[in-house]
Structures are given as C-alpha cells and as structure tokens.
Amino acid sequence: MDRADAELLLTSEALTLLDGLPPYRATDNVVQSVSALRDRGVSPEMTRVVLRQRRLRAQAKPKFGDFAARMFFTEIGLQQATRLDVAAHHAARFRALGDITVGDLGCGIGGDSLALAGLGLRVVAIDRDESTAAIATYNLAPFDNASVEQGDAESVDLSRFSALWFDPARRSKDKRLSNPADWSPSLEWVFDVATRIPSGIKLSPAIAHELLPDGVEAQWVEDSGDTVECVVWTGALARPNVARSALILGAESAELTASEPDSGVETGEIGAYVYDPSGAVIRAQLLGTLARQLGANTIASSIAYLSSNQFIHTPFAQAFKVIDIVPLDIRAITQYCRDAGIGILEIKKRGVDIDPATFRTKLKLKGSASATLILTRAGDGRVAIMAERVR
Incomplete structure (x- = not known):
C-alpha cells in the first residue's frame, strides 16, 4: 500500500463508507460495487481503496475472527500476519517473563503486537514501511500500552526492551525472498541480536534446519491442520532441554518435544x-x-x-x-x-x-x-x- 492510499484509508470518510458497505462476497459483481459508490459521488481513488479494504477484511476473518471487521490490512501484511490464536500462544510465553517491555521489530499490520498488548505487556511495534506502520497504529489504537514507530529494525535502540519479537519481512511487493540475507531485518542480524536479548523469531515452517543456530528452541506450530510457522526461541524465552518441538493447536492441543532432532526410524512391514x-x-x-x-x-x-x-x-x-x-x-x-x-x-x-x-x-x-x-x-x-x- 502506498502513502496516498494509506492517507485515504485513514480518514473518517473511508471509515464511514466501509461501515456502510454490505459484507464482501467472492461472487460480488465488481462493476456494480464500483458504480454504486461512484453514483454517490465517491472519488475513483477512494472507491478503489475502500473496496479493496472490504475484501481484505473478509479474507482476514479466518486469521482474526470478528476483530477483522475493525482492523485495516495491506495485501502483504495480511499474507504474513500471524493467526490470532497462534499470536496468543506467542504472547503467553512473553507474559511468563513478567512485567516487561517487548519490541516487535517488523510488526507488519500489528497482529502479534495486538496479542502482546492484550495480555497487558508494554509493546513498541516498529516497521520500516511508512504505510504499514500507519496501519499498525490504527489497529493498536485501543491499547494505551502499545505504541508504533516507523524505522529500520537494525537501527533501533534495543536497550529499552526486555525481550524482542521478530517476524522478518520475507516478501517484497509480490515477490517472495528466498535468501535470508534479503529479509528485513536480515536473519543473520536477527540471530546475532537474539544471543543477547531473549527473543522469539517467526520463520517459515519450511526453514532449513542447517540455518538454525545451536542452543535455541525451534518450535513448529500446527493450527487447525495447517503447519503455519517455525518459531525460534532464545534466552529466557526458550525452555531448558528443548531443542525441537511440535505444537498442535486446535480442539486437541498437544506438544511433542525433544532435546535434539530425532528423525531416525527403522523401516519395516505394513502393519494393521x-x-x-x-x-x-x-x-x-x-x-x-x-x-x-x-x-x-x-x-x-x-x-x-x-x-x-x-x-x-x-x-x-x-x-x-x-x-x-x-x-x-x-x-x-x-x-x-x-x-x-x-x-x-x-x-x-x-x-x-x-x-x-x-x-x-x-x-x-x-x-x-x-x-x-x-x-x-x-x-x-x-x-x-x-x-x-x-x-
């Protein structure tokens, strides 16, 4: 989302228009939707912005439930955003450290910061993209214990934080970035910082094990049948003697843990x-x-x-x-x-x-x-x- 679109979206006119639109359906006639707004005197730019946001809110509902109807999203931000129930799991681990201030570096639209703030933690959400930071500011507005800053994570003063949450941006526009050095912030920098400050680092579930540093807890999370992420926990956020874990969230939550990778299994016959x-x-x-x-x-x-x-x-x-x-x-x-x-x-x-x-x-x-x-x-x-x- 560019700056002009963000400025249009964050107006009372856009909010009023969004509140008055019928729910989005994939079968909606786009021409009719556009015409209905244009006939009311809505500008072409505002029409495009509010109709896109209505679609994004509908697409966000599986991740954010009813909260999606009161949030704003960007295309890339929604794609990378953490599901709300998974974010709550992250936040609970930070909450166990006590009354702390968490830096959410690369906050995106603010999904994880929402969960952290919802548990009463002080959160500073930081994103280098101006429009994304503006969207996060709107989404976090209900929480006095959350603030948003625009800036480069690698230039931030980290001394004010007790713990850090990282979700490195792995997309640039519509392109997925496969080289961890191209992520924002870069994975090498993130892992270096995480040796000094307790951190949670959200990565793709397909992350190669050889990229993971020694002495961390790597937790793969499955939510409602989908393997959604690998989170690397360091310092006080990591559990003793747990190097690998598989967490199942859903109707029957459970976790499998081990002190090291354990994939060796004997081959045998097909049984019953x-x-x-x-x-x-x-x-x-x-x-x-x-x-x-x-x-x-x-x-x-x-x-x-x-x-x-x-x-x-x-x-x-x-x-x-x-x-x-x-x-x-x-x-x-x-x-x-x-x-x-x-x-x-x-x-x-x-x-x-x-x-x-x-x-x-x-x-x-x-x-x-x-x-x-x-x-x-x-x-x-x-x-x-x-x-x-x-x-």
Missing part, C-alpha cells in the same frame, strides 16, 4: 494401522520420537508414513486401519473399488509422482461405500493401501 504424522512433527524432525510412542516403523526409507499392528490414539498423527494392500496399478485399484462398491474415496500419497485429482478421475468411482486410498512406496516398490480412517 498406518499413521500419517502431523506436518509439524515431520518439519521438526521428531518422527523418531513419535514412532517410539506408537511402537511403529516406517514402511520405506524417506517416507513419513508410520505403521504398527497396534492402534494408539495420538494428536500427532491421523490413523488409518489397513483393509487391504493392492498393487499401485490403476486397473487393479479400479477393479477393487468396483468390487467393494466404493464411490467415496479419500486419496493420500507420499513418495509417488501421482496427481490425486487426475487419478480419481481415472478410477470412475461408483457406489455408496467409502474408503481411504494411500498411494506410497513400501520397501523397494510402490503399493496402494486400502484403509479406513480411525481419526
């Missing part, structure tokens, strides 16, 4: 049950820890499916009861589904170059029975596991 581990467990390299809890083995090297002859309920994996194993051959699977009357089929896959949607079309399913089809490697070959979901 197959487990599909959480993405957070896989990303955290804790497959070995989970396998020991389940008494399970992998069914092929470098494949994350686990299997055992005993069912053990776990929040860290989806479980499937094995019904049959057939060759991974379209004709064999088609015949099996036809004989079993399977017309409703969930298709999962690992380690095979197959597009499930295309594969489903070729099966020409008919019938009322349902099943799960797991396409994968087992041993040195490829198999199709017919199964039913346990959870």
